[in-house]
Amino acid sequence: MTTDLRETRASPWPFVGMAGMACAFFLYAASGLLAPWWGVVLLLAVWVLLLVLACAWWTPHPRLVPWVAVFAIVLWFAVVSAGGAWWGWTA
Template identity: 75%
Template sequence: MTTDPLRTKASPWPFVGMAGMACVFFLYAASVLFAPWWLVVALLVVWAFLLVVACAWWTPHPRWVPWVPGVALVLWVAVVLSA
């Protein structure tokens, strides 16, 4: 029995990263309750950029994708504490 190189197991890490991005989105969106509107808009633009990065890394670098929401979380904490 030969192993088909196209039928390899899918890595779970991109799915973990995208679940993290969904969680971080709610933090970014809920910032409207205590942060100025312009700061929330800027945060959501940054989140959208990070989502594009996570999507771009899905196949070539699946183990890097979970780091993207980690960076997003650290960035959110830094921005909220400095505002």
């Protein structure tokens, strides 16, 4: 009972999700142009947690990893927009 590695195919979805997480990182890191320093620190902490979740889901849930990246980008937009409206963050 041997497993032939040629028969197992790697899913491309985790790679797509990690590329999305890399894009989200640049949004989160560049938030210093829009948010105070403590807001950027909190955003980056949230991004790290989402990255850990994406890494944890790499093998058991490969099709969900891109959705983590989509959630990260939507969350960034919502937080930066809400922060600008509520706390008067300026561009």
